[in-house]
Amino acid sequence: MRAFVLTAPGAFEVQELPAPVAVAGEVVVDVERVGVCGTDMEFFTGAMAYLHQGHSTYPMRPGHEWAGRVAAVGEGVDRGWLGRRVMGDTMLGCGRCRRCVRGHQHVCEKRQEVGIRGARAGALAERLAVPASSLHALPDSVDAALGALVEPGGNALRAARAAAARTGDRALVLGPGTIGLLVAMFLRAAGAEVHLLDRAGNSPAFAHAMGFEHVWDERSLPDLPFDAVVDASNAAHLPQKALESVEPSGRVVYIGLAGEPSRIDTRTLALKDVTAVGILSASPGLDDTIRAYASGTVDPGALVAATVSLDEVGAVLAGERPEGAGPGPKIHVDPRLGI
Template identity: 80%
Template sequence: MRAFVLTAPGQYAVHEVPVPVAAPGEAVVDVERVGVCGTDVEFYSGAMAYLHQGHSSYPMRLGHEWSGRVAAVGAGVDPVWVGRRVMGDTMLGCGACRRCRRGHQHVCEKRQEVGIRGERAGALAEQLAVPVSSLHVLPDSVDAVLGALVEPGGNALRAARAAAVGPGDRALVLGPGTIGLLVAMFLRAAGAEVHLMGRGDNSPAFAHELGFEYMWTEESLPDLPFDAIVDASNAVQLPDMALRLVEPGGRLVYVGLAGAPSRIDTRTLVLKDVTAVGILSASPGLDDTIRAYADGSVDPRPLVAATVGLEEVGPVLAGERPVGAGPGPKIHVDPRSG
């Protein structure tokens, strides 16, 4: 089968590789859509911390936001899975440690991460093998495009819920990329008044197209009380800015990661009686995200700017926009095309 393989920083190729075989407890999936993520870009540049911590190494196959259809199953797996449309959890815990037993497999010390960590091949290929325990069934109303948006959506849903806002509350999202916009959609679905802050490029116009009235830059941000602030950016200075801006008694949610340590003054955190929450992984939010997409309360389709084949993944990772791409921040890949 064909697969996109990253061989070193900035070096890649589409290779013919052996088709996966389902081990006991696993399923092989025909991949239909894969989202290109900021984490993939970090592996492409060589900046991803896992490379320097020994959790990941080249060559590697990227792709952790995906959807597809089960083609085969291994020993011990109910054959009823064959033919089901699915997406999969990125985080694969060991299943035996204290964290896994408590339902926190996404922070298991020995976890694998599909297309990211522990030499678990990702979905930028025609087929993918994963544990059947990681699969989530997609209803008919959630097609391949929406299915590949469930994983980032799960992160966003968890961040929005951690903000704990609803009607009568005002929330600010820092960083209107894929995750930030998804967070904004879930906050809006909860009934909050949603504001976004980004850079002064095309973000304001696109946010308005999505129905968000309040889009600001750091310079234009009005002096308003924000009951919750979600930092979905990679800017090192914004976690501290969020703490300074949030209302006393409010909530801060950190879901973005900066390339260098970002610092906050915990004295301010205490004196403002603020709750701060960190969000890693979509795992606990996947099923509810699927339901939100299925019932239409959140529609992330406009976020997808273009769909490309495996041969075009390299240029996308290098920062090139596909010809004819729309304004959205997300690029999808159809491994079967081309």
């Protein structure tokens, strides 16, 4: 099969590799769609922390936002999975430790992460092997593009729920990238008045087209009471901005990661009686995200700007915009293209 492989920082190849075989407890999936994520770009540049912590090494095959169809099942796996359309959890816990037993396998110390950690190959290939226990079935109303948006959507859903904003509340989302816009969609579905802050100086036209009226930059952000603030940016100074912007007794949610350490003033946190929550992983939110997409409560399809082949992934990771791409922030890959 063909697969995209990172061989070193800034170096990559589309290689012909042996197709995976379904071992006991696992399935093999024909991959239909993969999302390119900021994490993949960090692996491309060599900045990803896991590389320096020994959790990941080159060569590696990225790709953790995916959807496809089960082509083979291993020993002990229900054959009912054959032919089903699925997506899969990125986080694969050991299943035995205290965290896994308590239902927190996404923070298992010994976890693998598909396409990210522990030498677990990712989905930027024609076929992917994953544990059957990680699968989530997709209904007919959730196509491949939406299926590959379930993983980022699960992260966003958890962030929106942690914000606990409801009808009549005002919420601010810092960073209108894929995750930020997904968070905004889930907050809007919960009835909140949603504001977006874009520090990059991008045109607000796309966010407006997505139905968000209130889009600001750091200079124009109005002095309004925000009941919840979600930092979905990669800016090291915005976690403190989030804390400063939230109302006393409000909630701040941190889901974005900066390339350098962030600092917040815990005196502000205490004196404002603020609840602060960190979010890692979509795992606990995947099923509800699928239901939200299937029902149309949240429809993120417009986020996908273009779908490219494996041969074009390197250019995307290097920051090039595909020719003819739409205004959305997400680029998808179809490994079947160009074959």
